[in-house]
Amino acid sequence: MTSTLTRRVPLGPLTDLPVGLGHAFQVGDTPLAVFRSREGKVFAVEATCPHKGGPLADGMIAGDQIVCPYHAFKYDSATGQCDQPSACALKTYAVSVVDGAVYVEL
Amino acid sequence: MIRLNTITDDAPATRRKLVIIGNGMAGARLAEDILAADPGHAFDITMFGDEPYGNYNRILLSNVLNGSQEAKEIFLNPLAWYEENDITLHAGARVTAIDREAKTVTAGDLTESYDTLVFATGSRPFVPPIPGTTLHGVFLFRTIDDCNNIAAFARGKKKAVVIGGGLLGLEAAKGLMTHNVEVTVVEMGPWLMGVQLDEAGGKVLRETIEKLGIKALTSASTQEFIGDRDVTGVRFKDGTEIECDMVVISAGIRPNKELAHEFGIACDRAILVDDTLVTSDPDIFSVGECAQHRGMVYGLVAPIWEQTKALAHRLTGKNPDAVYTGSKLATKLKVMGVELASMGRVSDVKPTDEVVQFAEPGRQVYWKAIVRDGKVAAACLLGDLGPADELVRLFLSEAPAPARRLEMFFTGATVQGEEFSLADMPDDKQICDCNGVCKGTIVAAIRAGKTTVPAVGKATRAGTGCGSCKKMVKGLIEAINGEVKADPSESWYVPGIPLDKPTLVAEVKKRGLKSVSAVLVELSTQQDEKTKNGLASMLAGLWGKEYIDERDARYINDRVHANIQNDGTFSVIPRIYGGVTSAEELIKIGQVAKKYDVRMVKFTGGQRIDLLGIKKDDLPKVWADLGMPSGHAYTKAFRTCKTCVGKDFCRYGTNDSTALGIAIEKKYQGWEFPAKMKLAVSGCPRNCSESTVKDLGIIATEGGEWEISVGGAAGASVRKTDILCRVKTQEEAIAMIGRFFVYYRDNAKWVERTYDFVPRFTIEHLRDVLVNDSLGIVAELDAEVVRTCDAYVDPWLERDKPVYAGQFEDVRTVPLPMA
Ligand code: SRM
Ligand SMILES: Cc1cc2nc3c(=O)[nH]c(=O)nc-3n(C[C@H](O)[C@H](O)[C@H](O)COP(=O)(O)OP(=O)(O)OC[C@H]3O[C@@H](n4cnc5c(N)ncnc54)[C@H](O)[C@@H]3O)c2cc1C
Ligand code: SF4
Ligand code: FES
Numbered sequence: 001m002t003s004t005l006t007r008r009v010p011l012g013p014l015t016d017l018p019v020g021l022g023h024a025f026q027v028g029d030t031p032l033a034v035f036r037s038r039e040g041k042v043f044a045v046e047a048t049c050p051h052k053g054g055p056l057a058d059g060m061i062a063g064d065q066i067v068c069p070y071h072a073f074k075y076d077s078a079t080g081q082c083d084q085p086s087a088c089a090l091k092t093y094a095v096s097v098v099d100g101a102v103y104v105e106l
Numbered sequence: 107m108i109r110l111n112t113i114t115d116d117a118p119a120t121r122r123k124l125v126i127i128g129n130g131m132a133g134a135r136l137a138e139d140i141l142a143a144d145p146g147h148a149f150d151i152t153m154f155g156d157e158p159y160g161n162y163n164r165i166l167l168s169n170v171l172n173g174s175q176e177a178k179e180i181f182l183n184p185l186a187w188y189e190e191n192d193i194t195l196h197a198g199a200r201v202t203a204i205d206r207e208a209k210t211v212t213a214g215d216l217t218e219s220y221d222t223l224v225f226a227t228g229s230r231p232f233v234p235p236i237p238g239t240t241l242h243g244v245f246l247f248r249t250i251d252d253c254n255n256i257a258a259f260a261r262g263k264k265k266a267v268v269i270g271g272g273l274l275g276l277e278a279a280k281g282l283m284t285h286n287v288e289v290t291v292v293e294m295g296p297w298l299m300g301v302q303l304d305e306a307g308g309k310v311l312r313e314t315i316e317k318l319g320i321k322a323l324t325s326a327s328t329q330e331f332i333g334d335r336d337v338t339g340v341r342f343k344d345g346t347e348i349e350c351d352m353v354v355i356s357a358g359i360r361p362n363k364e365l366a367h368e369f370g371i372a373c374d375r376a377i378l379v380d381d382t383l384v385t386s387d388p389d390i391f392s393v394g395e396c397a398q399h400r401g402m403v404y405g406l407v408a409p410i411w412e413q414t415k416a417l418a419h420r421l422t423g424k425n426p427d428a429v430y431t432g433s434k435l436a437t438k439l440k441v442m443g444v445e446l447a448s449m450g451r452v453s454d455v456k457p458t459d460e461v462v463q464f465a466e467p468g469r470q471v472y473w474k475a476i477v478r479d480g481k482v483a484a485a486c487l488l489g490d491l492g493p494a495d496e497l498v499r500l501f502l503s504e505a506p507a508p509a510r511r512l513e514m515f516f517t518g519a520t521v522q523g524e525e526f527s528l529a530d531m532p533d534d535k536q537i538c539d540c541n542g543v544c545k546g547t548i549v550a551a552i553r554a555g556k557t558t559v560p561a562v563g564k565a566t567r568a569g570t571g572c573g574s575c576k577k578m579v580k581g582l583i584e585a586i587n588g589e590v591k592a593d594p595s596e597s598w599y600v601p602g603i604p605l606d607k608p609t610l611v612a613e614v615k616k617r618g619l620k621s622v623s624a625v626l627v628e629l630s631t632q633q634d635e636k637t638k639n640g641l642a643s644m645l646a647g648l649w650g651k652e653y654i655d656e657r658d659a660r661y662i663n664d665r666v667h668a669n670i671q672n673d674g675t676f677s678v679i680p681r682i683y684g685g686v687t688s689a690e691e692l693i694k695i696g697q698v699a700k701k702y703d704v705r706m707v708k709f710t711g712g713q714r715i716d717l718l719g720i721k722k723d724d725l726p727k728v729w730a731d732l733g734m735p736s737g738h739a740y741t742k743a744f745r746t747c748k749t750c751v752g753k754d755f756c757r758y759g760t761n762d763s764t765a766l767g768i769a770i771e772k773k774y775q776g777w778e779f780p781a782k783m784k785l786a787v788s789g790c791p792r793n794c795s796e797s798t799v800k801d802l803g804i805i806a807t808e809g810g811e812w813e814i815s816v817g818g819a820a821g822a823s824v825r826k827t828d829i830l831c832r833v834k835t836q837e838e839a840i841a842m843i844g845r846f847f848v849y850y851r852d853n854a855k856w857v858e859r860t861y862d863f864v865p866r867f868t869i870e871h872l873r874d875v876l877v878n879d880s881l882g883i884v885a886e887l888d889a890e891v892v893r894t895c896d897a898y899v900d901p902w903l904e905r906d907k908p909v910y911a912g913q914f915e916d917v918r919t920v921p922l923p924m925a
Contacts, residue, residue: 011920018910020623020658021665028922038623038658047917051177052257055674058662063633069662069670071176072635106922 006094011102017042022066024057030106032093033057035066035077043077044093044104050082056090066090122149124421125211125220127201127365129155131164132394132410133226134183139418141191147422151193152218154211158198160184162250163541165407168274170253171281177250182567204369206387222421225377225385225392227362229405234269234357238331243352247278248359256354260285263351267291267340269328270356271298273441278354279320280442290321290348292340294357297324299441302448304455306465307486310472314444314489323348361396361403376403381429383417393417400432409433411542436498438491438539444470447494449501450484452476459483462511466490475514477507482514528581537582538568538575548579552586559583599644600856602630602637607855611648620645621654635661640856643742643778647851650897657910663740666914667901668725671718675705676725678717680734681775684749684767684787685713691734698731712739712746712784722916726905735775735900742857744777745784748796752789752806759789761806766836767795773840776898777847780854785843796820801860802846803827804839812839816846816872817864825861828869831877844891845876845884 009027017023017036024047025032031047033056045066049056054070061067065074065083074083080090094105124140126133133153140147155161162181169175188195199213210219231246233239245256260266260282268279271293279289291298297308298315312322331353332339339349361376372378372386376398383391383399393413395405404410412433419428436449452474455461460477471489475482475497482500487493493515500507500514507514533546543566551565562579563569569576583589599607603625610629619625622641626633642659663669668676682691695715699707705719714737720728729736738745749767753759767787777783786795787804797803799820805813811834815827830846833839849872854863864872874880876887908914 007923009920009923012918016911018657018912020656021910023912023915024917026917026919028920031917051254052672053261055670058670058674060635060638060661061658062635062638067635070672073178074634 006105008096008103008105011104014042014097014100014102017102020061022057022059022061024055025104027104027106032104033059033066034095034102034104035061037061037077041077042095042097042102044095045075045077045080045090049073050088050090122221123219124149124151124222124224125218126151126153126224126226127211128226128228128362128394128396129153129157129161129195129197130226130228130394131161131407132228132414133224134161135411136224136226136393136414136418137191137193138183139414140422143418143424144422149221152196152220153188153193154196154199154201154213154218156198156200157249157251159250160187160195160197164248167247167250167253168277168281170250171247171256171278172284173257173281177254180250201365204365206369206390209389221389223390224417225366225371225390225396226394227365227396229359229361229395231355232358232360233355234328236328236330238333238337239355241331241333241337241353242335243333243337244331245352245354247274247354247356253281256281256352257285259352260287263287265290265348265350266352266354267348267350268354268356269340270358271295271322271324272301272356272358273299273439275354275356276315276441278356279315280318282354283318283320287352288319288321290323290350291315292326292328292342293322293324294327295324298322299446300453301451302437302446303486303488304453304474306463307452307472307474307488310465310467310470310488311441311444311446314470315442318442320442359395359405361398363396366390366392366396374398381431382420383413383430391417391421399430402432404433404435406435406437408435408437408542434502436501438494438498445487445489445491447487447491447498448485449482449498450476452484452486454484460511462514464515473515475507475511477511480506482507528578528585537578538566541567543568545582548582549586552583557583557587557589598855600637600640602626602632602634603641604631605629607644607853611644611852614645614648620649620652622656622659624654636856639664640780643780643856646778647894650893655909657913666722666725667736667740667904668720669740673719675719675721677739678720678725678728678732679710679712679714679737679739680732681737681771682714682734683771684747684764686749686764686768687715694732694734698728701731702728710739713748714739714746722914726908726914729902729905736902738776738901742779742781743783744771744774744779745782747771747785747787748800749787750789750794752787756789758792759806760808761789761810761812762836763787763789763795763804763806766804766812766839769836770840770843773895774843774847776900777851777894779847779851781857781859783847783850783860798827799824800827802843807832810834812836814839814842814846817860817869819859819861823859823861828864830869830873841888841891842876845887846872848887848890848894849876 020038022033022035025034032044033047034044036042049068051073052070054068056066056068058069059067064077066077067074075090080092082089096103137151160181160183166180170177201211201213203212210217231248246252266282266287266289268275268291271291275291279291282289297305298311327343328340329343330341331337332341337353339347341347363373363377366377367373377385377392377396379385379392379397379399383393385392394410413430416428416430419425438447462475464473473487475485481504485497531545535545537543537545537548547566548562548568551562556562556565559576559579569579597606598604599610622638625641638659639661646653657665668678670676699717702724704717708716710716747767747770749764752763753761783801785802786797786800788795788797789806791805793805797805799818802816803818807813811832813832815829818827819825833842850863
């Protein structure tokens with residue numbers, strides 16, 4: 001039987017995430033890029049860029065978008081939609097911050 | 107008379123409906139032509155496209171595959187364009203049925219009714235009916251998805267086979283080469299590009315591509331692709347085999363006529379249309395590669411442009427009598443960097459034809475023309491397109507060929523080459539070969555107020571393909587408008603803030619903005635990575651120690667002080683002053699390379715050593731073990747000062763170039779600029795360190811003086827430096843360099859290299875300011891040099907105390923909680 005329950009996984013304290021930047025995580029089998037914006041939003045997307053495999057956690061945040069470090073494709077941080085119609089959207093993951101600790105739903 | 111084919115109605119009671127099946131080159135162009143012919147179009151347009159995108163320029167897919175263009179650059183109309191123009195686009199919806207009685211088309215659970223229907227379904231690659239075509243690693247080459255899939259799969263592969271030695275097969279081969287795989291092209295016919303070339307031309311082409319490292323197998327029929335799950339090789343009819351780990355099939359195309367055929371529209375090889383482009387059903391039309399007109403099915407875009415224009419004029423009533431009577435094909439192409447022009451069929455020679463040929467094997471040039479009944483019936487040119495325009499003219503106009511046939515190849519025009527006059531060019535002369543835009547169209551756009559190259563491109567598409575005609579577009583703008591109007595954003599320092607640099611600097615100072623986020627909040631109209639990076643560089647220079655350094659404004663390379671590689675690892679280049687090293691240093695570098703199992707140790711083009719493939723976690727350790735300062739090979743900064751051996755060793759040397767180079771690099775290391783800064787010092791005018799193509803170059807002269815010149819380049823652009831001045835001593839040289847540095851740093855736009863900056867300010871102006879002190883600022887510049895040098899800190903020292911969480915940390919692993 002397969003479980004359809006999402007799991008809430010702790011990623012550690014918020015202060016371990018750099019302000020305005022991302023960090024790469026491997027949660028079980030799932031590679032993630034987790035970002036913490038200057039405005040305090042925390043969001044998570046799949047780790048690699050569908051364009052040519054750029055490591056998104058090494059990218060930048062521009063407004064509401066994540067910018068891939070390889071060729072600057074941009075992805076909406078909330079929906080994962082790409083601004084280039086040629087690339088697929090990123091998978092996004094729900095994130096919450098409770099008492100200074102970051103959780104991701106898988 | 108009432109025309110069945112015309113949609114316009116004097117007083118349409120309800121809006122009529124036009125449905126287009128296919129959103130490729132022909133379908134989208136038809137929609138555009140309709141908008142152009144009748145901007146308020148009196149009917150609703152609905153389009154169905156199998157591919158889930160807006161439409162893109164299919165002919166540029168080769169560029170996407172070979173990496174010279176990004177996929178995003180080849181899109182013609184984004185989804186928003188359809189919306190703006192009131193066109194309903196069902197992207198990703200394949201039409202599977204039509205009902206000609208009820209006049210509807212159906213795609214999945216979507217049904218739309220039509221008054222007029224157009225088939226623009228194009229064609230698909232032909233897949234030979236042999237075993238193994240479904241193996242993993244076997245690809246077709248037609249869509250943007252194909253391109254992305256091929257490129258992704260090619261990573262780390264060794265050998266690829268391309269089936270088909272036609273135009274597309276060769277383009278695929280070239281694309282694969284850029285992914286570092288060994289490529290063999292397999293052609294069934296006796297020579298390559300059988301449609302466009304004759305045997306001799308095919309041989310020239312083969313030699314040319316073999317020089318590029320691509321193997322060609324001709325007269326080879328493929329029998330089977332071998333492999334269990336993944337393809338491992340190709341077997342031929344003669345029993346021979348070659349190994350490979352991927353295959354691209356490019357064995358011709360087949361028109362997408364099945365849907366039309368299934369619902370009773372007359373088809374032969376493709377959907378049959380007459381000169382009005384109507385099919386056997388009076389309400390259904392067809393254009394593009396799926397249409398067969400007077401026996402011809404075309405596989406290039408030029409005839410499509412003629413078809414869509416005629417149909418648009420008919421449908422909108424702009425010219426209800428417009429007809430399409432067929433195209434004579436003359437194409438200029440670039441195959442694997444080889445220039446090729448082809449018209450008619452050169453391989454069909456009749457006994458009465460005159461064949462005129464010229465070959466220059468040393469340069470891989472081959473020209474051939476076939477004269478039939480005194481006219482040019484076919485021609486191909488390879489390697490050098492000197493006479494192409496003249497031959498195309500003779501071919502298309504069917505004018506008599508010159509009596510001295512050699513004048514077809516060697517006319518005055520060929521010899522003079524560039525000196526044609528834009529004004530004398532006829533209006534129907536095609537300027538943009540990629541998009542089929544003529545001079546007349548461009549001129550009309552310019553007269554309508556499009557006076558920048560991008561504006562003309564947006565209005566007409568000229569210059570938006572390979573870009574090689576942009577110079578001519580610019581020339582036309584100058585000829586008609588007197589000048590090319592500057593794009594306002596061209597003067598901005600960064601794209602997100604509509605201010606030029608002096609105004610931006612003044613504003614930032616006035617408001618006391620010391621961090622990138624503060625500037626963004628107060629001044630930006632848009633947030634993007636270029637703007638953040640550019641501001642970070644500018645603010646650091648402006649505020650020195652007061653600058654609030656926010657690391658999220660920096661690009662990854664500038665955050666970890668190394669260059670990111672295509673596998674997520676980094677490269678480390680320590681500074682080696684003036685390209686001079688020592689046994690101790692080399693041993694140390696060798697030991698580090700061993701200890702960290704460095705994937706490649708490489709001498710760079712900048713006279714130093716690169717350790718490639720270092721993991722992010724290892725960066726601080728590698729730097730510590732090296733104990734050498736950062737070479738700044740990663741950021742917009744002072745890069746290198748290359749030197750030659752100079753006076754101490756060389757019999758020609760007139761001054762000590764290595765000593766000066768080392769002194770320069772020691773003094774100016776770490777300086778950040780709007781763009782990279784590369785220097786060189788040569789000990790005599792033989793110029794062995796290539797000083798005349800550097801941002802700043804120095805050459806020792808016979809009398810032992812130093813000649814300083816600036817604004818050179820030999821990268822993406824090539825430019826020779828302009829001479830700034832001569833000085834007598836090393837100290838004077840170093841001082842002059844510093845003045846130039848500060849002046850450039852404070853006045854250049856973000857990422858404007860000196861090769862653009864120097865001509866923009868002119869060398870005379872720079873000489874006035876920096877040498878003659880015409881503005882009286884030299885003392886200030888000199889003081890700024892001291893300040894900037896004092897602020898230097900080796901960024902690799904961050905190894906001891908990272909400045910933000912996880913700066914030098916790779917992936918953090920988190921276990922899943924127990925379920
Ligand atoms: C390592 C090196 C190639 C080598 O193996 O020799 C190199 C590597 C890169 N060059 Fe270069 N360039 C290297 C010498 C050059 C030179 C030759 C020179 O410096 O004498 C040139 C021509 C001179 C010039 O700069 O114009 C050169 C012209 C470029 C350009 C074109 C710049 C231009 O405006 O024309 C780029 C692209 C850019 O800057 O936008 C570039 C960009 C790059 C980047 C940084 C691309 C990137 O963003 O990832 C490459 C990093 C590769 C990597 O994976 O680490 N590299 N590059 C050379 C490092 C020299 C050094 O010791 O610092
Ligand atoms: C890699 C490559 C390079 C090329 N280079 C050149 C070049 O340099 N110069 C040149 O002149 N030509 C070139 N060509 C050829 C040129 O691209 C074609 O001639 C042109 O694209 C044909 O246009 P079309 O609209 O007829 O077909 P397409 O562009 O193929 O468009 C047809 C569209 O219809 C869609 N479709 C099909 N059936 C349905 C259905 N039932 N429902 C909904 N949608 C459907 C398809 O998905 C497709 O998007 C090149 C082609 C390729 C593949
Ligand atoms: S090192 Fe330079 S020339 Fe070589 S691939 Fe990279 S950017 Fe291009
Ligand atoms: S890999 Fe992300 S943009 Fe190219």
